[in-house]
Amino acid sequence: MATRTVQTVRAGENNAKQRASTSARNSAVDTVRNPATDLAPATPRPASYLAEFAADVRASLTKQPQRELPSKYLYDELGSALFEAICVLPEYGLTRADARLLQRHARDIVDALDSPVQVAELGSGSGKKTRWILEALARRQRTYYYPIEISPSALAACEKEMGQIELVSVVGYEKTYLDGLRAVATRRDTQDNLLVLFLGSSIGNFDRGAGDEFLREVRKTLRHGDALLLGTDLVKDAATQILAYDDPTGVTAAFDLNMLARINRELGGNFVLSQFRHQARWNDAERRIEMHLVARSLQEIHIPRANLRITLEPGESIWTESSHKYVTSEIDDMARRTGFQCIDQWVDAQWPFAQNLFLAE
Numbered sequence: 001m002a003t004r005t006v007q008t009v010r011a012g013e014n015n016a017k018q019r020a021s022t023s024a025r026n027s028a029v030d031t032v033r034n035p036a037t038d039l040a041p042a043t044p045r046p047a048s049y050l051a052e053f054a055a056d057v058r059a060s061l062t063k064q065p066q067r068e069l070p071s072k073y074l075y076d077e078l079g080s081a082l083f084e085a086i087c088v089l090p091e092y093g094l095t096r097a098d099a100r101l102l103q104r105h106a107r108d109i110v111d112a113l114d115s116p117v118q119v120a121e122l123g124s125g126s127g128k129k130t131r132w133i134l135e136a137l138a139r140r141q142r143t144y145y146y147p148i149e150i151s152p153s154a155l156a157a158c159e160k161e162m163g164q165i166e167l168v169s170v171v172g173y174e175k176t177y178l179d180g181l182r183a184v185a186t187r188r189d190t191q192d193n194l195l196v197l198f199l200g201s202s203i204g205n206f207d208r209g210a211g212d213e214f215l216r217e218v219r220k221t222l223r224h225g226d227a228l229l230l231g232t233d234l235v236k237d238a239a240t241q242i243l244a245y246d247d248p249t250g251v252t253a254a255f256d257l258n259m260l261a262r263i264n265r266e267l268g269g270n271f272v273l274s275q276f277r278h279q280a281r282w283n284d285a286e287r288r289i290e291m292h293l294v295a296r297s298l299q300e301i302h303i304p305r306a307n308l309r310i311t312l313e314p315g316e317s318i319w320t321e322s323s324h325k326y327v328t329s330e331i332d333d334m335a336r337r338t339g340f341q342c343i344d345q346w347v348d349a350q351w352p353f354a355q356n357l358f359l360a361e
């Protein structure tokens, strides 16, 4: 049995990879934290982080004609725990479809790439589904896995679980998607190919134009021979899609409402959660689910740390998340437009969801 070691590397300690690879152990966990966002649970938020959160809340809540909140703020410790619960809801088939495809095709995916391959994952969450890819790679080589996450609790869970896999070393990055990916790309050796995972249809959280722009930025950090595995949830009937984002047990509603609770906790806001209801809307023209928090009555909102006062009319909503849906035939074009070639696509038989393997052109 291999000895397992858990190690945390903070900013300034940049030799984690070397130490992990030269030690005798077979698995390792390191974390590269951003000092500006070192948000271990129960640690007060640093001033710079709170200033950015406050500025984002202020800018998005004052948008007209539609007030918004950025979906990335759904994921504090409670939000990440609620997202894990969403993943096992009977109505939310997306995660199970994603997992089935990864389990079934992990070998095909890694066989498409030349060794040595290192793996970076954008918004890993707990990373549970990624096990199939890491195990398939570890059968042929020692593998470095770089989960990139803004949620400290999700990153910690991911590091703990993936750090158990033989011949896999985990180096976590508590950063935003592109900052994390750039950091990973600069530390890799010249012979390493990079497989970037963007699973669970997180691409769907971007508006379509912004999604293309994001994929182009991802492509800029990659070299010829690198790959991107992109999950895309496919269009299905509206009732099924709405239920997936508004389950009868109210877990998704709690996930959504927690954004307001987070603003109360961290920015001193006065949202009364019982005066808002979660709503999932299917926007047919844009082919997306929109999550909204709708005021049940007139609300005078004060958020002192964002220096913000607003009035919400009864029935007025705050748009908190989009989840765009795709058709398989548009994926090839999406790859071409953003500097990739889609070399393979697998579609789940039970829940319309596609796993797409893009090669950097």
Ligand SMILES: C[S@@+](CC[C@H](N)C(=O)[O-])C[C@H]1O[C@@H](n2cnc3c(N)ncnc32)[C@H](O)[C@@H]1O
Binding pocket: 071, 072, 075, 080, 083, 087, 095, 122, 123, 124, 125, 126, 127, 148, 149, 150, 151, 154, 175, 176, 177, 178, 199, 200, 201, 202
């Ligand atoms: C919808 S969850 C998906 C988690 C996992 N990939 C899956 O498929 O189950 C999105 C994850 O990305 C993280 N996230 C959201 N926006 C991010 C950003 N801009 N940079 C880094 N991580 C982000 C969240 O904290 C969350 O864990």
